[in-house]
Amino acid sequence: MAAQKLTKGRLVQIIVMMLLLITAFTYRTITHNEANVMTCSPNDVCEVNIAEKTVTFDYQESSRVLKFTKPEDLTIEIKNIEGVLKKTVNDASISELNLPIELIVSDSKGKSIRVKIEK
Numbered sequence: 493m494a495a496q497k498l499t500k501g502r503l504v505q506i507i508v509m510m511l512l513l514i515t516a517f518t519y520r521t522i523t524h525n526e527a528n529v530m531t532c533s534p535n536d537v538c539e540v541n542i543a544e545k546t547v548t549f550d551y552q553e554s555s556r557v558l559k560f561t562k563p564e565d566l567t568i569e570i571k572n573i574e575g576v577l578k579k580t581v582n583d584a585s586i587s588e589l590n591l592p593i594e595l596i597v598s599d600s601k602g603k604s605i606r607v608k609i610e611k
Contacts, residue, residue, distance in 0.1 A: 528605045534591060540607055542566065543599040551593065551609050558593065558609075559585040569596040 532538035534553040539546055547562040561584070562568060570586060571594045591610055598604035 530605060530607045532607060532609045534609060534611065538607065538609070540597055540605050542597055542605050543601065543603055545599075547597050549595065549607065549609065551589070551591075553591070555587070556589055557585055557587045558589050562597070565600060567598055569598075570594075571596075 530538070530540060532549060532551075534551045536550075538549045540549070541547075543566075545563045545566060547566060547568070548560060550559045551557070552559070558570070560568065570589070573590045573592060593609045595607040595609070596604055597607065
């Protein structure tokens with residue numbers, strides 16, 4: 493490939509592309525919402541606050557039952573070791589869950605908190 497002279501048009505194109513990339517990276521850096529992650533231990537009660545509401549989790553390792561209390565307007569997604577994803581609305585407990593468990597508590601506005609229950 494032969495070397496070509498750098499023309500004014502090509503230089504403007506390079507500068508515009510660099511400005512576009514810098515703008516995109518700056519925008520993503522400013523608007524980045526770091527996910528809140530909380531780790532809990534089995535057999536301990538774990539409280540999570542989201543949107544001024546409290547959700548309580550209690551995983552009993554001996555019976556493999558996850559009990560929780562939550563306001564009705566929050567949703568909880570549960571993913572266990574097998575990768576099964578369960579979306580709950582009103583259930584107060586879920587049985588036969590193996591550790592580790594990952595829970596995603598979210599509200600209607602898109603705020604979410606990730607909770608991990610592991611040994």
